[in-house]
Amino acid sequence: MALSLNFTAPLKQDPESQKRLRQLAAVFADQVQPEIDAALAKSELVHFARILIIDNKYIQVLTEFDGDPMAYTEFFRTALPTVFERIFSLVEGAPPWQEINNPNGFYEYTHSLNLKALGESSDTGYDHGYLFSAFGDATVREIKDKIAPTT
Amino acid sequence: MTVDFSEVQGLIRTYRRVTSRHLIFRFGTGAGARTFLGELAQQITMADEDPNTAPDPLLNVGVTCNGLHALEADPAMVGEFDAVFKLGPPAVKMALGDVPGSRSDPANWWEGQFATDDVHCVVHLFAQSDGAAWDAVQAVRQLAGSAGLTELIPRRDGTILSGRWFAVRKMHFGYTDGISQPNVCWDDDAPRSPEQIDFRNFLLGYSTDKYPSAPARGAAADFARNSTYGLFRWIYQDVAAFNQFLAVQGPQLFPDLPAIEAEELLAAKMMGRWRDGTPLALAPDRPDPQLSGSNDFDYATGDPDGRRCPFSAHIRIVNPRDTPLDPIVVEGIPRLLRRGMPYGAPLQGVTDDGADRGLVGMFLCADLRKVVYSLMSWVMRNDFSPVYNGNRRVQDPLFGNRSMPGSRAEFTIPGVGSEATVKSLPDFVHTKGTAFLLYPAKAALVALSQGTR
Numbered sequence: 001m002a003l004s005l006n007f008t009a010p011l012k013q014d015p016e017s018q019k020r021l022r023q024l025a026a027v028f029a030d031q032v033q034p035e036i037d038a039a040l041a042k043s044e045l046v047h048f049a050r051i052l053i054i055d056n057k058y059i060q061v062l063t064e065f066d067g068d069p070m071a072y073t074e075f076f077r078t079a080l081p082t083v084f085e086r087i088f089s090l091v092e093g094a095p096p097w098q099e100i101n102n103p104n105g106f107y108e109y110t111h112s113l114n115l116k117a118l119g120e121s122s123d124t125g126y127d128h129g130y131l132f133s134a135f136g137d138a139t140v141r142e143i144k145d146k147i148a149p150t151t
Numbered sequence: 152m153t154v155d156f157s158e159v160q161g162l163i164r165t166y167r168r169v170t171s172r173h174l175i176f177r178f179g180t181g182a183g184a185r186t187f188l189g190e191l192a193q194q195i196t197m198a199d200e201d202p203n204t205a206p207d208p209l210l211n212v213g214v215t216c217n218g219l220h221a222l223e224a225d226p227a228m229v230g231e232f233d234a235v236f237k238l239g240p241p242a243v244k245m246a247l248g249d250v251p252g253s254r255s256d257p258a259n260w261w262e263g264q265f266a267t268d269d270v271h272c273v274v275h276l277f278a279q280s281d282g283a284a285w286d287a288v289q290a291v292r293q294l295a296g297s298a299g300l301t302e303l304i305p306r307r308d309g310t311i312l313s314g315r316w317f318a319v320r321k322m323h324f325g326y327t328d329g330i331s332q333p334n335v336c337w338d339d340d341a342p343r344s345p346e347q348i349d350f351r352n353f354l355l356g357y358s359t360d361k362y363p364s365a366p367a368r369g370a371a372a373d374f375a376r377n378s379t380y381g382l383f384r385w386i387y388q389d390v391a392a393f394n395q396f397l398a399v400q401g402p403q404l405f406p407d408l409p410a411i412e413a414e415e416l417l418a419a420k421m422m423g424r425w426r427d428g429t430p431l432a433l434a435p436d437r438p439d440p441q442l443s444g445s446n447d448f449d450y451a452t453g454d455p456d457g458r459r460c461p462f463s464a465h466i467r468i469v470n471p472r473d474t475p476l477d478p479i480v481v482e483g484i485p486r487l488l489r490r491g492m493p494y495g496a497p498l499q500g501v502t503d504d505g506a507d508r509g510l511v512g513m514f515l516c517a518d519l520r521k522v523v524y525s526l527m528s529w530v531m532r533n534d535f536s537p538v539y540n541g542n543r544r545v546q547d548p549l550f551g552n553r554s555m556p557g558s559r560a561e562f563t564i565p566g567v568g569s570e571a572t573v574k575s576l577p578d579f580v581h582t583k584g585t586a587f588l589l590y591p592a593k594a595a596l597v598a599l600s601q602g603t604r
């Protein structure tokens with residue numbers, strides 16, 4: 001069963017940070033998205049991913065993931081350092097990037113931002129809350145194998 | 152830079168004592184805890200002592216994160232330690248494979264005698280005889296009692312955890328242990344052979360980009376220097392179920408062999424070594440006394456399709472050597488110093504006698520997060536390498552928890568016919584307790600006991 005990752009963090013409200021937030025939104029499609037696309041494709045574990053801004057007050061990174069999403073924080077830190085640095089620089093209360101730009105700090109900080117969804121996970125054990133899946137517990141790799149055109 | 156062994160707890164070296172005791176404590180007052188640690192510090196075996204000639208007992212102490220708090224260590228400093236060390240084992244139960252509702256559920260640990268959160272420190276004693284071990288236990292208990300500690304007894308029958316080698320380096324299930332240990336280079340200035348492993352994989356306070364550990368820098372790293380983390384794991388082994396499995400499945404899988412040889416071959420396929428230690432990668436057909444101590448082998452060139460050593464064999468999971476890894480596994484293969492000992496009397500045959508037996512596992516490293524999220528998780532689900540493409544849900548046939556969501560209790564053995572798959576693997580082990588420990592260096596023990604950190 002895929003697990004959801006619901007990073008949610010409050011955004012800094014000072015004018016300078018809000019200006020940088022608008023800049024991020026403006027260049028996201030052209031500059032940020034391709035980088036994320038490449039990293040997530042390489043991971044072969046992420047089903048879906050998106051980033052949301054709510055009323056300029058919160059930022060959310062939402063993904064559906066095969067297995068424990070905290071297992072591979074190090075891959076994402078090393079694959080997308082500039083993306084995370086940019087996002088966390090906008091987050092209220094985030095430690096300076098040089099403090100969390102290491103395996104332990106990054107794991108710990110991202111772990112602390114992950115919100116549990118309402119309800120209960122249908123898998124025993126994980127405390128991530130409810131997530132509907134029409135594909136049972138099929139993984140990204142299994143789905144890709146099944147839908148690959150046969151030659 | 153050379154490691155000062157007088158600073159490091161001796162557990163980093165191999166002890167050759169026949170028996171061990173593991174005393175688990177909860178501290179009382181901060182002052183009492185500091186007194187206890189201060190008194191005990193003088194008896195701790197450090198790595199500059201030769202463990203072969205040192206008198207009984209060899210003594211080491213590990214402290215949990217809750218233990219550091221109970222010692223009233225500076226909370227800001229403790230905050231810089233390994234995130235998984237701080238979370239504690241129940242919080243990462245799924246990564247450990249200790250699935251709720253299964254027999255390894257942390258709610259059942261320590262036979263329900265106490266909560267994992269109550270564990271503040273574990274004192275390990277190693278001795279040459281039961282008499283010496285018993286004397287040492289009494290001495291530590293006396294010290295603990297006078298310093299207001301509460302001993303946590305992990306069994307309903309009132310007994311404590313005690314390891315014992317019942318035959319030279321033999322584990323329950325009949326395998327030989329202690330063959331493959333990392334060859335560590337403890338000196339930056341010494342010439343280093345390619346297979347040598349940097350000591351920063353095991354010691355704290357030397358974090359670099361290549362060998363990161365937490366605390367990474369500053370006063371907290373100074374405090375932690377020469378300490379190491381330990382994963383302390385009480386693992387029950389169901390020998391009767393294992394013997395039964397071999398007796399039934401062995402002859403079915405290898406019908407051309409006499410039954411006893413078929414059982415041995417299946418046992419070897421599950422471990423990756425014959426029970427005498429001979430690696431399958433070097434000797435796939437029969438054990439070879441010349442090779443029983445060999446650790447000089449790889450997999451990718453000599454056995455790329457797993458026909459000698461199956462991809463899911465225990466040692467091919469926990470040290471895949473040169474097996475290609477998925478791109479997402481950027482941290483590579485963590486290395487461990489294994490310091491465990493079997494406990495409980497050996498059992499022959501297929502009828503269980505109800506006795507407790509297994510492994511008192513002690514795994515030392517500098518990065519608990521990495522070990523828990525890779526090695527421990529890979530045992531539960533083999534999905535870290537392209538060699539598992541086709542079925543990435545399989546488990547370690549010996550040590551996987553079959554209740555792990557998303558896993559399949561199957562064992563694929565390439566090369567039998569075209570390929571044989573054993574379905575419905577039973578559980579052969581379950582976890583009875585786990586603690587994440589810090590084995591403080593000498594200076595750290597002094598600072599903790601004097602309340603200066």
Ligand code: HEM
Pocket residue numbers: 322323326327328329330331332386388422424465466467469470487489509510514526527530550580
């Ligand atoms: C009851 C539980 C276990 C038993 C009886 C057991 C037994 C063994 C044996 C017999 C060997 C081969 C001997 C050798 O290479 O020295 C071995 C190797 C090893 N085991 Fe385990 N093991 C257990 C659990 C674990 C766990 C939970 C881990 C950690 C995730 C682990 C990590 C290792 C490692 C790293 C090696 C060395 C592999 C190599 O370098 O080739 N073991 N184990």
